[in-house]
Each structure stands twice: as C-alpha cells, then as structure tokens.
Amino acid sequence: MEWIKRTAEKLDPELIEKYQLSPIEAKLFSLREINTDEQLDYWFNATEDDLADPFLMHDMEKAVERINQAIDNEEKIMIYGDYDADGITATTIMMETLSILGANVDFFIPDRFKDGYGPSLAKYQEIVANGTNLIITVDNGVTGVKEVAYAQEHGVDVILTDHHTFQSEVPKPYALVHCNYPGQAYPFDDYCGAGVAYTICRALMGDSMTELLDLAMIGTLGDMVKVSGEGHIIVKRGLQILNQTERPGLRALIANAGLQLGELNETDVGFNIAPRLNATGRLSNASLAVELLMSDSEEEAKLVADKIEDLNNQRKDLTNDTFAKCMTQVRSKMESKNTQVIYDPSFHEGVLGLVANKVVETTHKPTIVLTDGDNGELKGSGRSAEGFNLFDALNPLKDKLLTKFGGHDFACGLSLKKNRLSEFIQAFEASHHSDEKLPPKKFDFELEEKNFTLGLWKELQVVGPFGTDNPVPVFSLTDPAISQFNKIGKDKTHVRMNVGKQSKLALVGFNLPYLHEDLLPYIGRLYIQLGINTFRNQTNLQGIIQDIAYQAPKLLRPERVIDLRKENYLIGFADKYLFFDKKNIVVAKTKWGIKDEQIALADEYQNTNEIVALVDAPHNQTELDQVLTNQYQQLYLRFMLDQLPVKAIPNKTQFADVLKYVYAHPGLVPEEYQAASDYLHLEPETIMFILRVFFELGFIKLEKQLLVPVNNPVKHPLTNSKYLLATNAQLKFTKVLRNMPSRQLLEYVNNKLG
Template identity: 35%
Template sequence: MTLINWEKRKNPTKEEITKFAQEKKLTPLVSELLLERDITKTVDIESYLHSNADELQDPFGLHDMDKALDLIDQAVESQAKIAIYGDYDADGVTSTSIMKLTLQKLGNKPIFYIPDRFKDGYGPNLERYKFLADQGIDLLITVDNGVSGKDEIKYLKDRGVKVIVTDHHDLPEELPEADAIVHPSIPGSEYICPYLSGAGVAFKIADALLGDEALELIDLAAIGTVADSVALKGENRVIVTEGLKQMKQNHHVGLSAMLKKCKIKASSVSEEDIGFKIAPRINALGRLENASSGVELLTTGDASFAKEIVDETEEINSRRQELVAAAFADAQSQIADQKDNGVLVLKGNNWHQGVLGIVASKAMDQENKPVLATQFDENSQVMKGSGRSPEGFNLFTALNSHRDLFTSFGGHAQACGFSIEESKLDELTKLVQAQPKKQDFDPKAPIVKKYDLDLKVSDLNFDLIKEIQQLAPFGMGNPKPVLKLSNVSLEQARSIGKDATHLKTMVADNGHQVGAIGFSMFSQYQNLNSDICDVYGELGINEWAGRKNLQLMLDDFQVSPKAQKIGELKKVYLDYRNKRLSASVLDHFDDIVFFNDVYYEAAKRSNVKAKLIHYNEKCDGNNVLIYDRPHNLDLFKEFIKNNKTQHTALFFHTDLTQRYLEPDMAKMKTLLKYLYSHPDIKADGMDLVAKYLEMQKNDVDFYLKVFFELNFVKMVNGFVEKANASQQRELIESPTYLKRLKRNDVEKILIESNFDDLLSWISDYDCHC
C-alpha cells in the first residue's frame, strides 16, 4: 500500500483569515478556503461564489465562430444534409446531442455518427467519412474530435463536402484544412476559457445560434464538462452551475429518466451525481456497445422510448462493473508476479477491451505504478492496450521512445492507447522497465496530497456543509475540500459490499462521532496498529429512509504522530490501576515511588525488598512502581520529565472512598445566601444546616472553608456572620478551592481516563518521547 504524505494546501494565519473575513464579509471558514485557492480579489470572489448565466462569455470570442455560423446558416436555409461526427465517451455523446438538438431547433434534421470503439477507433475515421460522403452529406460537423484529422478532412474537402471542426483536444503540429475550426486554444486566438470540454465548445455554438434559448441545453454541456475532467474554472464553473439548475427543470425526457433510474432527486442533483452516476452510465455504452443510444436518449421526446434506453443502459453499466471486477481480480496474480517491476504490463485472459482502461487505472491506484493493460484482439490479430500512469511519470514519453514496436499508438502523459503485435509485447515489457529510473520515478515514494481544513469531530454539522458548498461545483481544478481530523478513533468498524472490501465505521473523538465510508479500505483498517488516527475525507450527507445524516467519505487514515508516541509509551508504562498488589508482586520492582508521606511511612514498616523513595528523590531503578496518586498533576509531570525508566507501573492508590467532587456553584450560592440571612448559626451546627439544605456535610464544610478564605464570612463569638468584604473575590483565589480543582484534574486524567488517553496526556511531558 502506497504511503500518502498529507500537506495543508496553504497555511493562512488566524489573523489573516479574520481580517479577510471582515473585509469581504464572509465566514472564517469560507475565507480560509478562498485564501488557500488564491481567490482574493472582490470581483473574483463574487464570480467564484455566485456563478450565473450572466457570466457566459461572448461565443464569438472562439476561433472561426463567425465562419462556422455562416456555414450552418447557409446549410439550414438551403436544407442541406448535415452530419454530426462525435465520440463514444460522455463528452462526445453530450456534444453530439447538443449539436443535434441545436440544428433541430433551427429546422434542420441532421444525421449523426458515433464511432464504434472497437471497429472505428478514436477520432476521424476515413472509412466512416467515405460512408457519410456516399450518403450525400453537404456539411460535416465534428464534435469533441477532428482537429487531428488532417488527411480524413482533406478527403471530404476533395469530395466537395464542407467541414466544421469543433474540438478541444491538444493541437497537432499542422491543423486540418477545414472550412472552420472552432477550438478554444488556437494560437493567437486563445479563448478566455481555454479548457472548455467538447460539450462546452458545442454549447458555445448553440449559444451563438440560439441565444438565450441555448440555456435549455446547458445541462448536457455540464455533463460533458464534469465527465471529461476539464478544469472547473472560469466559464466551466458557470456551465456546470447553470447546467445543474437546468437539470432541475427537466427539459430533457431522457435525462429525467436516467435521474429517476439512478435515484437522483432532480431538485438536489449535484456535480458528484454527474461524475459518479450519470457519466459512468453514458461511458459504459461506448465501452461495451455503440454509444449512439446515448445520443438517442438525450435527444428523444418520447418518455417510453427513453425508459427503454435507460433500462438497457443500466444493464450495460452493471455488466461493465462485473467485467471490471472480474478482470481486476484476475490481474492480481500478474501484479504479484511483477512486484519488482517498475511498470506493470498485464495480459488479459479474455478481458473485454472496453474495460482495459479501467483495469489499468485501478491497478495504478493500487500499486502507484504505470500500468499497461492488454488483450488479444481476434479481429485484428494484435494486442490492444490501454495505459495509465501516476503523477510524476510521463507515460507518453516512456512509450513514444519505442514507437516502432506499435502498430498504432497515441495518448498523453497519464493515459494512452495502443496496438502491438503479441510477439513484441515481451520486448516492450523489458524495455519500459528502464523508464522509471530514467524519469526519476520511485513508485515506493510517498504520494503528496493536499488537505484544506483542520477540524474536530465536534465541528462537523450541516451548517459546515452549507459553507463548503458555497465553493461548488467541485471537480478538476477545484477539488472538494478535504478535512483532517486529528487523533480520532475508528469505532464499530466493519466490512461492507459484495466482496467485503469497503469500510464502514464511526470516526469518534471526545464523545462526538460521525459515520464514515472508505471504499476498498477495509484491509487498510485491518492493518492498523493503533486506535488513534489522523483521518482525511470529504464531508457529505447520507440520506436513507427519509433521514439525513452526516457522512465522511474517507480518503485516508494514518496512525497519528501522537498514536506513534503512545505505541512507544506502551513499552514503558504498565496499567496497574485496577490490580491488587501482593508482596510477591511488589518484589519485582526496583523502586516504589510515593507522593504521600502516610503511604511512604506505612510501606517502610512492611517487609518490601524494593527501594522506597519520594517522588522528588532520584529514581535509578529500571522497573518502577508509582504507588499512590499525587494531589497535584504538576508533581507527576515533574517526575515523568526527569526519570527515564525502563518500565513504570501506574497503581495510583488512595484511601478515599469516593471520587473528588466538582464544586457545585448553585449549592455554594444557596449556602452563602442562607448564612447571610441566618446570623445566629454556630460553626458546630453545620450538620443541621446541611440536612435542612439537603447537602452532604462534607460539601458544606468544604464550601464554608472557601467562604472563610475569601472573606465572605467571619467567625464572631462562635457564630458565622457575614464579613464586610471590601472587594470582589474569585473562587480560584481560595487555596482550598484551587486544591480541590487540582485534585479533580488528578482524578479525571490519572484515574478515570482509559489507558490510551492517559498515555496521550503523558506523551506531552514524558522524557521518553
């Protein structure tokens, strides 16, 4: 398991947070989160916290937008045949859907084509372009692809077909000779939001063509934006924020059907619902089948047809999950066999090609190593592969240096796809093992992750969620704040899920607790060697049977530094607080330490072989017993600061028959008021006063002694009378009262606490730490 080193994103001081909160009229928590994200200007804060449709940018700021609109207008007016060429992932499906609905609103009936992952591959495909040209299309609009299709687009141009490319992917060295290229990163024409998704670019075209009516399509753009993991900054935040609002209005029959199937309330749909429920189902279509049905779903107005597609999509997604689980389980033996390899090359045993990327990703997360997952393809007679790599390792660089081995290859730093002859796979496996060293990548090195807030369990509530939610939507470039809960315990832990790999637990601290879920974390919990942890996770709400409860989604938990200290102290300190000490047991100790002379003198009269010493004498024994309890914690602190023993047993004996009592302020006031109104009470008559006031006699004696010390009352001829105190006095000024408080501290910390809590307190002072 890879070790994670957690660092706070930034560390603004309390003074900086308070000043910022006052100046910007924000809560301290929201202020801290904004400061950590370097969002400090008033205009930026307003845009960040209150994104709305008014902040959508002028679509004509995109390269060639005017050309694209002219071509579309001409095609619509002339009733030309328009084809949309999309992609098989969620961004491609939503891009295609947006373009299709936009053209339909203009009165055109376009056809669309979604490439088949297995037959067509990614991006422009010459054979499919020929197929479309043969159908007599006049205009081809690519969405979420096309910028790398130089040769394919030239073919269409030679056939007299006009081409509009709308894309957002990395630009090739040479752009295709399309009639218009709408792209946010064209050199010299960079758009204000260069990290638009494919669906975002398609929406901007809809915006230019339809104006305000395009807002009915922004929910589809939000799905593509979240699904494609583009940065949720600038206009992308507006698209997702407004898209979520539009989803609640149920403009799309198919999307409403999917929300219902996923058991998502339209009134509370979130970006997390898109990322974890909606997008995976759309992606599943392209992984196992043809994703065209996804476009049909998002563009249909027929509710019964939508339900059919949603039911089919659900079955496909369930099958995808089963295929992933089976393939990943099958991969474990190969992963174990390659434990010494810097790059894992996995060979599928009838794995479905559509899940290779997910298997590679899961193996990467498990091992923190680059992974290539492959499967032999019967049709092409080559190995098809998908690769994933952690941050710090450039997979594209690693494989590009051996490009001659591949029949096809493409990708970027953290992901790739390729084809390779089976006979060359072993050669590739050997060659790539040199890459981690070349790139100075150590898979065993700790991963550095960021957290945002240091909190206690008692700080967690629904208001906190509302504050955090002000920074939504969360995603790439704007991660959901991670909370750190220090020195907490995991209680009632149990495994859940079909394969019993997930952890369900309660995170507890000082009587407060919150439910928590850790996916694939039960084995990590089983290997935990301490009850005290630092826990990291995101706070959310779990709704079940109509009830809402706080729930922490765990990212990690680690034995805390304090727990590590406690573990070391357990080798030194022994809990004897509830043991009976016989003479034979006492003889095992070198020194026996006393805090009270009464017990010391009594021990001297017994036949004990151990050396008897006072707490302030030199203790030179290896095995020591602390016999009795001090009346003041400071005395015990000094002893453990100055005596480094091998073993110290803590007995803390006392002859007191009851616990030290907290002074009861109400009873003290009642007694004082009674004494002031009855000046004829003798000091030896306090037993009657105690009985009348229904108090314990020893409590009354204690309170009375405090009153004398503070000059609240005085003794006159044997009677207790009101004193003429000239100034206000605090109870803590009474030596008797102060001593009682200190004795209470001794009781709570040394006697009543469990052993881990006692050692936690000791760790702050002990010389062994």
C-alpha cells in the first residue's frame, strides 16, 4: 500500500491564537482545510440553531402541509422505514414527532427475510387495504416507482423521504423530500435517512428539536455519511445529547454494551451501538429496535435491550462461524483468481454482508457470499477490495444473470437462479479490471515520541468528531524501536507491541497472523491511528496499526540471497519486483499497491545492483536460471503466485466424463461447458483444461465458435498432448520450487549467481 503525506498551508497565527489551538490541533485543522475564521467558528460554536431553513429542502412545504392536514383530519398515517440503524432511527424520529402532534400514526419496518430490501408492492397493497390515508417513507423510496404509483392511484398519498441515489426512473409521490434533490436550495447534500427525517420534524415543529439529535447522530454514523458541514453539528451535538440521554432504551443498550454514559464517542456509536440496532434486522425484525428507542419504561427497555443483546451475540457467532467456513472454501480453491464467489446453503442470510467484508479484508479480493433464497434462487451480498468498482462490474449482469441487484462502489446485494451460478462465477471473474491499482492512502504527519501522552488524545478530540469527510488522523512512526512483541487473541492472529526509546506507546495490530519477531527488523515505518485503553482503572494512549511499510535491514541481513517463501505477506521494500507471468502483475497493484515503476517482467529486466524480489513462480527451470544471470545487490525469493491452469492433472475418469458430456451436448461455447461444473463435479478451470487437451488431440473441434465432437477421431493417448505434458511439468517444477529445503534452494541460487 502506497501512503502519501497530507500537505496544506499553515494556519494563520492569529487564528491559532484566537481559538487557542495547540500545534497539533492547528496542523490537523489545516490538513482538513478548516482554515478560515468562519470555518473554525462554525466548527467550535455552531449548534442546531445554525442549521439551514428546513423549507429549503425540495417539497418540504408540500410535505408539511399534507402531514398537518392528515393530523387535523385524523387520517391514518403509516411510516414505512428500513431495517438498518439509519432506518430504525429515522422511523423513531418520525414516530415521536407525529405522536407529539397527536397524529394517528403507526410504523412498518420490512422484514429482511419476508419483504426484502426497500419498497415492497405486496406490502404497499396491504397498507392501502388496511385503510391508510398517508404513507411517509423514511430512508427508502427512491426505487419504489411501482409501489408509489399504486398507492397514489388508490387514493393514498405518499410523502417520499430518502437520501439514496436516484435511479433512471424517479417515483412520483405527493411530495419528494430528498437531501440531494437536483437544483434544490438546501445547502447540505449528504444527510442520512434519519437526518432527512430530523429536518422534516424541524419544519413540522418550527423548532430545532434538540431532543432528536441523539437519534439523528446514530443514523449518521451508522450510515457513514458526511460528518462535515451540517453533519458536524448533528454528530457533535448528538453525542453531547447521547451522553446525557434520559431515553430508557438507549441507557439500557449502552449498559449492555459495557459503555459509560458521559464518555461515549463516535467510535462507541459506530462499533457498539449501531451494530446492536442492526442485529435486530439481520436476525429478527427491526421493529424490536424501534420499540426499544421509543420505550418510556426502564423495565420494558431492559427486557427489549436484553433480547437485542442476545441477537447481537448470535450475530457475532454466526459471522465468525460463516467466515470460518468461507475461508475453508477460499483455501481449497485456485489462488490465481482475481475474484471469488462463495456459496453454502447453510449460511445465514443476515450476516452475508458482514462476512463478505471480513473475507475481503483477509484476501484482498472482491467477494460475493451466497446462500439459498426462495424459488430456486440464490441471494447474497458482495464487498469489494479497493481499486475495484463492484457496482460497475456487476451492473451489466443485472438483466442477463441477476434477478435482483443493487448497491454502490464497494458493496452490493443480489439474487440469481441457482442453475446459473457457474455462469455467474465466470462472468464475475471476467469483469475484473487488470489495469486498476490501489489509490494511495493519506497520513497526517510523523508522530514524535514526546507526544506519547493522554494529552494528545484530548487534542484530537478538538478536531473531531471523525468520520466520513473528516477522516480519523493517521500518523507515521519511522524506524520504530519495537519491544515486548506478543501474539494475542484466541487464534493468535493479532499482535501487541511497544514502540519508543524513552517514552513508550502500546500498539495493537489486528489480523496480522504473518507478523512475527523475525520480521520486526524489516519494519521501516508504521502507520497508526490512536485510541485509549482502560485496564484496571488505568487509562493510557494506545495506537492501532493501520499498515506496515518494510525496508531492507542491510546490517542485520547481509546475505546476498534471502529465502522468504514461508512468509504469507509481500515484504514491500525492494527496488524492483520481478514477474515471470504478466498476468500476476495485477495482484501486485491491487492487493499490495506496488507502483508501476517498481514492477518489471523477469525476461526484460536488465538493471544491476538493486534489491529485487522474485514474486511469482517461474514456469520452468530455464526461466529461473535466466533471471539468475543478473547482478543483484540482494535477491529475495518469494514465489507467491502462479498462473497454473489447474491445481492437479485430472485423472482418466474425469477426462472421460467431460468427453461424454461434449458428445451428449454438442455445439456449445466453451464457457457453457464450464457452467456444467456442478454436474461434472469439477472446477470450471479443470473443464477448460480438459477441453484444450481434447482440442489439441483432435477429439473436438470448433465450428462457428462452437465446440463439437469429431466423428471417428484418430485415437491418441492423453500423453500425446504437449499442453498436458507442459502443464504437468510446470506443476511438478512449481511444487519442487516451493517445497525445496531452504538450504538446498539457497545453495542452488547462489551457485547460479556466481
């Protein structure tokens, strides 16, 4: 991963003096382009009274008039919400406000398993049939073209309130209140659903409605919308309200999470409160969470909060179990793929997105996780690795392979017919863009040892709350003096260490199973975020490792050739990374963020006296010997990747099964034969390998791009195939190269280098 340092003009000394900023506070504000008197005054002093006039938002006046009319006429109002933390808090905001105004109001939260995501025509029909006069959507609706039309045509007005991206066709409700409606006058464009609902309630009440800010804040952080501009007011003031909340439901939820009122910050909300609300929609019905937030009884709130805590614990267990099963599948599949699709009928639908995210964090590959749905369909969630737009990749498949699809750059939900799974796997892999690379990440500045104090944490809070559009500060630690390194966690996949010569800063690193003491000398720079750790009533500053940059420890490793085959991580300090197969270069760019100028093909490399890493496996000994004729300062042996067409040569029975299938189903394109992988109990890659062998031996042929069997072909043994023999030789050579004892490999390479 490439990191670049943020740069900005220094803050005006007069502003530093006026707002009494420390050097670190001033630097962080300047790096976030909060650098004028007006901006700083807004940051420190703006409150909910400074929010824009709610009537600037599109159709707000129509919406308020229609709601007031419904209240005056005692019409039946239905709030149509959503099952995530944003939809839950948005629903609660609308319910509380309309109840205060004396409305005849009820709410509906879709059931993930029965109703699916977003508007449901069947549910709209039911709501209309039940005598509802007005439907108000919160955190959903922009995709409900048919649903809104049905309600309007049957005399039920719809006030659509949402924040999601408009599709090509926009519904036509009675009123459409949207924070990002094209051309509207409202100055802030990135509210969440709860933020839009809060704005409507400000308009309805003619008041700033301070008591609703805790809910709007939870929705904002849960949905990861901007915490700059008006989002800053919502989150900052919402946290203040939350820390002194009298809501029995929130107090019970906070207690069950092991948090302390008065000390809650945005991290607590994002990682403890919002996930608990989300758990209700993942495993049960999110109406439970609305009941909790609306509860005015401590006893009732405790009972509901305990149910939610049980659901959250189930969610954690299900996520961990499903993730473990996914990784078992991942390890059993070919490593050469750039994408992965994981299916298991036992997976629980409610945790698929969480699991897909964990798989991507571990494998750095775009991932789709699927389970059985209804009517012979599979349904699932996808998450993407950085540098790959998942929505753009899958959107062209929407009408070809997918029965349902929606999402954004890095996440999606989808459904498809089960019998088209193999075809989808191939199409998803084909969608991967080989020319994409990871964008560089940004860090703020080098953290000096003198700042390893709790005082630094207090300074950071001045520049917070942090979130989307106000990123958590990232600091670098160059040539860190590391001590007391330990593996921690149940599976010893996390690490703890201290850095510093005089002052010490404790660091923790999550999901770093490859890191061990022998690699510590290679660490050239650490990138960290900061937090606090309280243990036995002692509170200390703590760093959380975000990334590690490596360097060659020349004094500690003077050897000319170093064997790093057993390290499951690419040490990122070489001058050049050599590849025997150019297809593997995309991994270097997307997974490890290696720059173009550091990459070269082995057969084209002509430089001398550089630190070089051999990243992938050569196809044969000749390729290896050729690259060893160069002069290197140091050579690191990795052999991590390959482009083997199969993991093992198929047996005769598998060859025969494929040939029988071709004779029984002539005239298909090769990809259609691959789609029979489930029937043949073979990987699609294995089928393609067998077809290539048969083509070379003259058992099958191409006619108008379709494969057909050859009538009465000349019989040849499979070993007559040069492709099969070459692949077999490559498999054997790669296996030997990766498993050869280190002493034997180093002796061979050193002798060749001369």
